[in-house]
Amino acid sequence: MREASFVKKNKNKWLLFESVLEKTTEISPNKLSDLYIEITDDLSYAKTFYPKSKTAVYLNVLASKAHQKIYTTKKESKNRLITFFKTEFPLEFAQYHKQLGIAFITFLLFAIIGAYSAATDGDFVRLILGDSYVNMTLDNIDKGDPMAVYKQMNEGNMFLLITLNNIKVAMTAFVFGMFFSVGSLYVMLQNGIMLGSFLYFFYDKGLLWESSRTIWIHGTIEISVIIIAGCAGIVLGNGLLFPKTYSRLASLKKSFKAGLKIMVSTIPFFIVAGFLEGFVTRQTQMPDWLAVLIILISLCIIIYYYIIYPIKLTKQLNGN
Numbered sequence: 001m002r003e004a005s006f007v008k009k010n011k012n013k014w015l016l017f018e019s020v021l022e023k024t025t026e027i028s029p030n031k032l033s034d035l036y037i038e039i040t041d042d043l044s045y046a047k048t049f050y051p052k053s054k055t056a057v058y059l060n061v062l063a064s065k066a067h068q069k070i071y072t073t074k075k076e077s078k079n080r081l082i083t084f085f086k087t088e089f090p091l092e093f094a095q096y097h098k099q100l101g102i103a104f105i106t107f108l109l110f111a112i113i114g115a116y117s118a119a120t121d122g123d124f125v126r127l128i129l130g131d132s133y134v135n136m137t138l139d140n141i142d143k144g145d146p147m148a149v150y151k152q153m154n155e156g157n158m159f160l161l162i163t164l165n166n167i168k169v170a171m172t173a174f175v176f177g178m179f180f181s182v183g184s185l186y187v188m189l190q191n192g193i194m195l196g197s198f199l200y201f202f203y204d205k206g207l208l209w210e211s212s213r214t215i216w217i218h219g220t221i222e223i224s225v226i227i228i229a230g231c232a233g234i235v236l237g238n239g240l241l242f243p244k245t246y247s248r249l250a251s252l253k254k255s256f257k258a259g260l261k262i263m264v265s266t267i268p269f270f271i272v273a274g275f276l277e278g279f280v281t282r283q284t285q286m287p288d289w290l291a292v293l294i295i296l297i298s299l300c301i302i303i304y305y306y307i308i309y310p311i312k313l314t315k316q317l318n319g320n
Contacts, residue, residue: 003050010042014062021065036066064091067317089265091317092258094310096235103230106188107223114196118204128197137201146207147214150282159278166222166270170229174263177233180241184233191226213291214284218277220298225266225273228306232262269302 001009017035043059050056067087117124126134133149140148153161169191176183202211239255240248280294 001049003053003055006046006050007055013038014042014059017066018062021062032066036063039063039066061095064094064314064317067091084261085265085268087313089261090305090310090313092261093265093306094314096231096258096262097307097310099234099238100228100231100306102234103184103188103227106185107192107227107230110189110192111196111199114193114198115200115203116196117193118197118200125197125201128194129201134201141205141207145284146202146205146210147281147284150214150277150284155278155282157278159274162218162277163270163274166226166273167267170226170263170266170270173226173229174232174236174259177236177259178240179237181234181237184230184237187233188227188230191223195223213288213295214281216295217281217291217298218273220295221269221276221302222273224299224302224306225269228266229263232259235259235262 013035017039020032020035039059040063043056043063046053046056046059114128118128137146137149140146145151150158169187173184173187176187198215199208199212202208236252236255236259239251239253239258243251246254276294276298
């Protein structure tokens with residue numbers, strides 16, 4: 001069958017299905033399940049005979065959204081959070097890896113620029129980090145405890161303060177996406193330059209290893225999730241920039257909901273990062289192998305949950 005004939009034959013069914021997913025049409029869960037089976041059959045057909053076509057891409061997205069819809073129509077109110085983190089969010093996030101890559105590359109680029117600027121301008125670190133922080137750290141270095149800044153506050157208070165501050169930074173990165181994604185990229189710029197100049201400051205003092213094995217205990221999750229928040233902001237901004245077949249307002253609502261889901265997914269990670277910074281990072285006497293182990297475990301969890309697991313889950317869905 002020619003692709004045009006295939007589309008014409010099934011178009012009305014697909015449009016009905018899409019309207020159900022967008023909540024403009026109501027049907028029973030059983031009817032939804034039947035439609036889902038038909039859509040996945042159509043997807044298999046399209047992937048066989050039109051593998052690189054827009055039809056196959058469209059049906060793949062439709063089937064993914066349907067899978068989420070079926071999960072939410074089940075009577076699982078007690079397990080709603082588990083369903084969200086285990087299935088609903090990862091399936092949806094798989095389509096936003098491009099935006100995640102943009103946020104990461106922007107952050108990394110300006111981290112390099114921050115380090116280079118600090119290397120070529122002696123006053124740059126003070127401009128970015130502030131005189132009070134630089135002077136305090138230099139004093140701590142003279143006292144033989146460069147990371148003493150993490151020991152100045154009570155553990156519980158530091159945990160709460162850091163967690164709330166990190167969430168504030170992340171929400172800023174998300175909300176600034178309203179400025180056509182540029183606002184979120186600007187937040188990536190700010191934080192990237194700050195991190196780059198910070199790391200170079202300790203490198204210049206011959207303390208790169210000691211500072212890195214300490215700050216990355218919490219920073220691995222903290223920085224990663226700020227980048228993910230930047231991704232959420234780009235998703236939000238793209239809804240304004242590229243409304244496609246939707247009205248700009250409808251597209252904004254859709255992208256805001258998608259970005260908000262990304263933000264919700266980061267909350268547990270920010271709590272973990274705040275806990276590590278408040279209670280663990282201050283333990284500068286811990287052996288290097290333990291610090292490196294915590295860093296590697298944190299990195300693996302982030303990479304698996306936000307990159308590998310969504311791809312794996314989507315492939316399983318397509319296979320079924």
